[in-house]
Amino acid sequence: MELICPICNGLQSLKAVCPQCGQLLLDGGTIEDYWGAYSPYVDKDTLHTNQYGEQKYCVHLIYCPECYYDIRKAWEMVII
Ligand SMILES: [Zn+2]
Ligand SMILES: [Zn+2]
Structure with missing residues (x-):
């Protein structure tokens, strides 16, 4: 058993549209890459892990091209 992100692993598509112009939003990757900017304000551990310390959510930045x-x-995260 393994916890994976359905978006990172291509199991699911975003299917989200821009609320401003209606374009399909694109995946900009996980915000793990951006934690540097947010880490002083966001407690990653409490936000994204369950009681077993497993990662519960994968947070992506999605954007309108x-x-x-x-x-x-x-x-x-889903279990496979
Ligand atoms: Zn992901
Ligand atoms: Zn847009």
């Missing part, structure tokens, strides 16, 4: 709108969205 048209108007550069971007949001962060957490996907629940």
